[in-house]
């Protein structure tokens with residue numbers, strides 16, 4: 001596979017899941033205030049001159065390591081110190097602690113449930129493997145981590161090697177790159193929403209968002225590689241206008257777009273629609289965005305703070321309020337980009353786009369569907385959306 005370079009030329013890409021780049025965390029700062037319901041962090045990582053390259057719109061794949069405190073609890077639960085030698089699932093000797101740092105321990109594998117079915121003699125667990133019982137198996141697995149399973153089923157006869165054998169593969173996590181490559185050569189920035197919740201009376205942490213947002217220390221090394229987004233790219237013609245819809249962490253690639261268009265002196269207009277819960281605590285990158293607005297680089301900034309009033313105001317409500325102008329931008333050739341939550345926001349933004357086409361393009365619902373399809377086909381409607 002080829003890799004984009006900041007200058008636009010292409011070179012062989014040596015960095016991948018099998019051969020990740022050893023990068024270094026260089027800076028981190030909170031983007032949300034301490035009183036916020038959220039913890040969103042700006043992360044800076046040094047890639048140096050030899051590291052992976054990227055274009056605005058690409059993502060960074062990060063290979064996390066598990067929380068050391070959780071590993072200690074798991075080891076303690078089976079009476080191990082963590083220093084025991086085990087054969088790692090990929091082969092070769094390792095310690096239990098190192099294996100647990102690099103395998104999936106916050107979810108339980110099918111192999112682990114199979115072991116429970118084989119050893120604990122509970123008919124309810126055996127029935128989880130009936131072909132028509134897939135939902136129950138998924139529910140059993142989603143509500144538990146490895147520590148829960150070890151505590152609930154102590155009679156399995158857990159040993160360090162047995163625990164090692166039933167851990168699944170720890171997958172890398174993708175993050176939309178938040179820096180313009182030409183604005184920050186040799187660096188990559190991310191906007192990470194730290195995931196945490198409570199279950200079974202215990203605090204739970206999202207593996208990679210906690211690793212990046214809390215656990216890594218400045219100067220620590222981490223493994224990563226870039227993921228090239230073929231269908232989330234700035235327009236080739238720098239005079240093209242862009243409309244960016246990115247609430248919450250969906251702002252990330254648009255910081256990259258704005259920086260890149262500023263560095264390369266792109267002449268097209270830039271319109272950003274951003275939203276989050278409260279202006280006072282969750283206005284991510286407000287200083288940078290307000291400076292870009294003041295300088296004229298950010299032509300329009302429309303904000304939707306959902307919880308600053310009785311009724312919810314979301315980005316799609318701002319789209320609808322300014323529909324005539326949005327329609328004029330799109331008719332004038334603007335590209336429309338959406339990033340962030342796939343489950344609710346991206347669907348509602350899409351529905352609003354169809355309504356705007358019906359009202360301002362005087363189209364029937366079917367014509368609006370065809371118009372949006374054509375916009376996508378022309379790569380003028382691009383989305384980078386995800387469900388956490």
Ligand SMILES: Cc1cc2nc3c(=O)[nH]c(=O)nc-3n(C[C@H](O)[C@H](O)[C@H](O)COP(=O)(O)OP(=O)(O)OC[C@H]3O[C@@H](n4cnc5c(N)ncnc54)[C@H](O)[C@@H]3O)c2cc1C
Nearest residue numbers: 173174175176191192193197206207208209249252386388
């Ligand atoms: C293309 C792409 C771009 C992305 N860009 C970004 C980005 O810019 N910024 C960003 O922050 N994220 C981004 N993500 C999401 C990111 O990849 C991770 O999914 C996210 O950080 C969570 O990973 P984690 O390892 O911290 O959590 P995990 O350890 O994977 O845990 C998440 C899981 O925890 C469980 N969970 C979470 N909350 C609860 C709850 N309240 N109750 C019960 N269970 C719960 C759910 O099962 C959920 O699936 C992106 C994803 C994709 C695919």
Ligand SMILES: NC(=O)c1ccc[n+]([C@@H]2O[C@H](COP(=O)([O-])OP(=O)(O)OC[C@H]3O[C@@H](n4cnc5c(N)ncnc54)[C@H](OP(=O)(O)O)[C@@H]3O)[C@@H](O)[C@H]2O)c1
Nearest residue numbers: 193194195196247248249275276277306314341344345388
């Ligand atoms: N569990 C955790 O600790 C945790 C931490 C961070 C992120 N996450 C998850 O990560 C994903 C992204 O989180 P995020 O912080 O980037 O942003 P987010 O949760 O998507 O929220 C950003 C803004 O979008 C609003 N919103 C909610 N529903 C919407 C809809 N249908 N249309 C338009 N806007 C809508 C939110 O309002 P309201 O919230 O007022 O509805 C908020 O103002 C979400 O799925 C979130 O649940 C979880």
